[in-house]
Amino acid sequence: MTRDELLQHILRGRLLLVGEFRGAHAESAGYVDQRTGEAVSYVRAIYLVECACRGILDRAIIRQKRLGVEEPEQVKFPYEKGKLYAFFLEGFKLERGHFSGWIGDRGPEPIETGEEVDGAPSGAPPPLNLVSSQTTPQSV
Amino acid sequence: MTKSKAAFLFASRTLGKDNRLFMWTFTFKDLLSVKDTRKKWNYLLTLLLRAWPMLQGLRVFELHEEHGLHVHLVTNSFIDVNRARVLAEKAGWGRIHVKRIPAERVSYLAKYLSKERVECLKRWRLWAAFGAGWNPTKVKDVISDSVFSRIYRACKEWQAWTGKGRFFERMALVRMLLIKTIEEGWEIGFGPCGKPYWMCCDEELEWRHCDFEAPF
Numbered sequence: 001m002t003r004d005e006l007l008q009h010i011l012r013g014r015l016l017l018v019g020e021f022r023g024a025h026a027e028s029a030g031y032v033d034q035r036t037g038e039a040v041s042y043v044r045a046i047y048l049v050e051c052a053c054r055g056i057l058d059r060a061i062i063r064q065k066r067l068g069v070e071e072p073e074q075v076k077f078p079y080e081k082g083k084l085y086a087f088f089l090e091g092f093k094l095e096r097g098h099f100s101g102w103i104g105d106r107g108p109e110p111i112e113t114g115e116e117v118d119g120a121p122s123g124a125p126p127p128l129n130l131v132s133s134q135t136t137p138q139s140v
Numbered sequence: 141m142t143k144s145k146a147a148f149l150f151a152s153r154t155l156g157k158d159n160r161l162f163m164w165t166f167t168f169k170d171l172l173s174v175k176d177t178r179k180k181w182n183y184l185l186t187l188l189l190r191a192w193p194m195l196q197g198l199r200v201f202e203l204h205e206e207h208g209l210h211v212h213l214v215t216n217s218f219i220d221v222n223r224a225r226v227l228a229e230k231a232g233w234g235r236i237h238v239k240r241i242p243a244e245r246v247s248y249l250a251k252y253l254s255k256e257r258v259e260c261l262k263r264w265r266l267w268a269a270f271g272a273g274w275n276p277t278k279v280k281d282v283i284s285d286s287v288f289s290r291i292y293r294a295c296k297e298w299q300a301w302t303g304k305g306r307f308f309e310r311m312a313l314v315r316m317l318l319i320k321t322i323e324e325g326w327e328i329g330f331g332p333c334g335k336p337y338w339m340c341c342d343e344e345l346e347w348r349h350c351d352f353e354a355p356f
Contacts, residue, residue, distance in 0.1 A: 023322040029286040031146035033277050038153065039285075040146055046287065048322045059319045096308055098315060 001109045006086055015089045017101060018111065019051030019060060020082055026066070026075035043069040045077070047108060049087065051099075060099040062087050064107065084111040143282050145253040148267045150277035151198060152250075155216050155269075156243030163241045163249070164213035164224075169234035177209040178264075184231035185270060191227060192219050196271030201264065202252040212249050214241075287328050291317050294329035298337040320346065 009016060030041030047062040066075055079085065085108035092101035155161065166184065168177070181199070189195055197215035204210060225236050241248075253266055269276035283289075292314045295301070301310060317337075326332060331340035 023325070025287060025322045027287045029284075031141070031143065031150075031282045031284055033147075033150040034281050034283055035275070035277060036150065036154070038150055040141070040149055041285070044286075046318075046322060048319060059323075061315075061318070096312070098312075 002112050017087045019049035021079045021085050022048040022050050024077040026072035028072050043072050045075055062101045064103045144279050145250050147277045147279045147282045148250055151269055152246040161241050161243055162215050163239050165237045166233050167210040167235045174209050180232050181211050187227040196274050198269050200249045200252050200267045214246055290329045
C-alpha cells in the first residue's frame, strides 16, 4: 500500500493503526468446560505492533480470529520485523494505557516507504513542538 | 467470546443432547421498563414451572433497540403453546412465538450475549438456566485457554497469587510477559531458554516491580 492509498483510507474514515511489526503468534484459544471436558476453540493470531497511538512509543496487541483454520501451525506470518504495516481495525480498547485491537479477515498490509517517515523537505521549518538547542540557552 | 457466552454454549449443548429444542420469544404489546420486564418474567417463569414442573431450559434477555427488553427461551420439551399463551397473558405478556430448532442452532441465541452490555443491564445475568433435573454449565466451570491465560497461570504459580488483590498490576505483568514471549519467541509460560519464570532474574524478564497502577 502506498502512502497515498493509506491517506485515502484515512480520509474515508477507515479505522486503522499503523505500526512497526514486532512479532506474531498463532494460538488455539477457547474455553473448556471442566465438568464435561467439552471445548469450544478457534485459532487466533496475535500481532505485536510498535506504535505511538498514545503519544508514547509502546507495544499494541492486535488479535485476529482465523476462521477455517484448524491448527495454529497452519497460520503463516509473511511479515518483516521492523517494517511498517497498516492494520484495518474492527475495534479496539484502551484500558489502563494498554491498546488492544482486533481485525477481521483483512490482514496487515505493508506500507511502501519511498522516503523516510520523519523526513522533511530541506529548508522546512522545524515542528512547533520541538525546541532547538541553538536558540535556547542551556545555561544562564 | 466471553466466558459467560462459552458457558451458555456448553449449557445449551447439554440441553440439546436429545436434539429436540424449542425456541420461544416472549414480547410485550407496550414498551415496559427493564425492571418491570424482569418482574413479569419471574412471574411468568413461576407459572410455567408450576404448569410443567419438568420443564428445563435457558433464558436470554435481549434489549431490543425499539421494542425494549424481551425474553428468548430455549426448552427441550414440548409444551402446549395455547396453555403457555394463557399463562403469559395472566403474567402480563403480549405476543408469544415458538419455533422448533435443531440443537446446533441454539448458538443463535448466543449472539445476544455478544452485544455490548448496556448500562441498565450491568450486573444482570443476561442468561440463566431453569428447571430441575439437569446440571447446566456455570461460568465458574469454564476455564479459558489462551496464550494470555497460560502465562497468567505460570505467573500465578511463580508469584503465589491468591485472591483477587492487585488485579491491574497482575494484568500489566502478564501483558508485559505476553509481549516478550511473542517478540522473543519464548515458549508459552516460560522465560528465555525455556526457563521457568521463577528461575529468571528481573533483567531477563525486564520486569521491575511497580507500586502504582496506571490511572487510565
